[in-house]
């Protein structure tokens with residue numbers, strides 16, 4: 001069964017790694033739904049958040065093949081239940097149409113979105129939230145035929161488990177290296 | 188303060204620091220400063236000038252495979268670099284440690300479609316373990332140290348260093364560097380807790396165990412550890428194409444070769460065993476045939492250093508992560524001494540069938556033209572089964588692998604995963620440099636011989652003692668066999684007009700002999716082995732011979748065809 005998985009990858013900040021990560025999906029004929037790359041909270045480490053529809057068997061293989069890249073520190077996959085995730089979206093609305101439909105601004109308020117720019121031609125609405133909320137705001141506004149443009153970011157996600165896998169991984173690697181060094185000395 | 192040196196000179200010193208003694212290469216514009224630096228290191232760095240950059244990569248592979256060291260190539264940018272791609276891809280899929288250093292356009296001109304600019308790093312990313320552009324001379328020492336560390340540690344593989352011209356000429360303070368840790372890549376991973384115990388428990392309960400021996404055993408230098416395990420627990424083994432010399436052919440527990448053209452017994456028994464123990468092999472489709480019918484009855488234990496191999500093609504019950512030198516040793520301590528006499532004897536029945544219907548007619552024919560198998564076996568025996576076997580690709584490869592006998596480690600060099608025609612001759616050149624103390628015999632077809640035929644020039648110049656056996660059937664035989672079997676004998680572009688190979692040999696001043704008569708075979712082989720330096724033995728073999736037995740593509744391993 002296909003599920004929407006969120007993949008979180010941490011890597012060294014090395015040029016060209018994005019290609020290598022996405023190529024794993026291409027080779028396995030899996031489409032990427034969304035992709036977000038940014039610096040992580042740890043200096044020098046990049047974080048990729050990728051979503052894709054696939055089976056669990058496929059995502060497991062993808063994760064292992066991504067992790068196999070020498071500059072990738074860690075890759076993990078999650079279902080929606082295992083992460084807190086958010087997206088941001090911008091909606092560009094035609095001002096005359098917007099003003100002609102008072103319900104439209106009610107909808108915006110109800111969705112906890114906010115208007116960030118207004119001029120006689122268009123206004124811009126910003127919303128962050130879960131993917132479905134962003135889609136539903138779009139669909140509701142679209143009823144009035146006033147949406148000129150609609151863009152959404154990829155998903156950013158954070159795992160909801162209590163331990164931090166990356167920190168543990170880095171500590172483990174360090175410890176193992178030191179131990180091997182010591183063993184060598186006593187050999 | 189140290190005297191400053193150029194980036195090119197820093198490369199030379201870094202290579203020396205890594206213990207490099209041999210390089211295979213070909214010069215050109217954007218690598219000229221490096222070749223200029225090399226000129227002053229001729230005493231320590233033996234550069235072998237090949238005749239095509241693809242040859243350099245295969246030579247480096249041959250060197251690496253027989254010596255266990257990293258093979259090194261030095262080429263120019265653009266076409267020089269793209270000519271290395273086949274060898275890099277081959278090294279990736281067969282886990283061969285090579286480092287390819289190519290020239291590159293100066294940093295200031297990158298991205299401008301400059302003369303001979305190719306974005307080599309991007310092009311090679313999917314076919315390397317690591318691919319990196321050196322943009323300044325101060326990067327050289329670290330890049331080289333990291334390249335060698337990554338190429339040879341963990342699961343070995345190819346690394347590309349794209350060396351911009353300005354980085355070659357810039358001045359730098361040089362300090363030798365060593366890399367022994369990359370935090371994102373564990374080269375010596377540990378098995379999961381309990382994995383070894385679980386594997387041992389399965390082996391101890393097994394009544395019909397079977398071990399699949401892969402190249403990982405040779406890469407991990409674990410031949411002795413493998414032997415200890417299989418002898419203690421009395422485990423019969425089948426070897427993959429690349430794992431053939433990890434256990435001597437004559438070892439009583441070696442039941443032969445796995446795969447499409449392997450031996451009958453280990454293939455049939457794969458679907459009868461109760462515990463399958465795969466060591467350093469990757470369940471390639473040429474080994475498994477149809478995975479839906481492969482070893483379904485068995486519990487599968489998989490020892491590998493690369494976790495992405497677990498459950499990739501075949502579901503694994505007990506994955507044992509780690510270098511098999513360690514895991515085999517640990518497993519040996521945990522398993523009980525055992526005897527599986529009846530099970531092991533049951534292999535003989537299938538051996539007998541294969542011997543009578545396939546092997547005997549192939550190696551001891553009494554009439555008709557020479558067979559490939561008989562030529563291979565005769566060469567193997569004439570070397571006391573101690574030579575290094577290098578092969579090209581095609582029927583010659585399968586026949587060589589099947590009928591050569593192996594008594595020493597690291598004795599087979601062949602293109603397994605990629606199946607690269609043209610691999611044989613340059614790989615054999617590399618092998619003579621990697622193990623100058625051993626005899627190197629390379630078997631090639633008439634197609635593959637011509638695919639890197641220019642390397643005869645390298646052989647001539649170096650007097651590399653390559654014993655070349657050209658098995659000439661006047662066909663692209665392997666493809667012709669498939670056409671005969673699966674395409675209604677429509678020989679679409681597989682018959683091939685051949686040149687006079689004796690004249691080619693004499694143009695290169697390489698001693699040669701053509702043999703077509705059975706009575707002359709032994710003497711021709713004797714002459715080849717008695718001749719110092721290179722030799723070409725052209726064996727005129729049966730034109731429409733077939734490699735048997737065979738599991739047709741997508742077929743089931745226990746339903747091999749014995750004749751067609």
Ligand SMILES: Cc1ncc(C[n+]2csc(CCOP(=O)(O)OP(=O)(O)O)c2C)c(N)n1
Pocket residue numbers: 579580581582583584606607608609631632633634635636658660662663664665666
């Ligand atoms: C570079 C490359 N091109 C094409 C093939 C496909 N191929 C596999 S075997 C073969 C025929 C080889 O003919 P030859 O070298 O004469 O060897 P034979 O099978 O006759 O022993 C071909 C064309 C290949 N493996 N590699």
Ligand SMILES: [Mg+2]
Pocket residue numbers: 632633634658659660661662663664
């Ligand atoms: Mg041929």
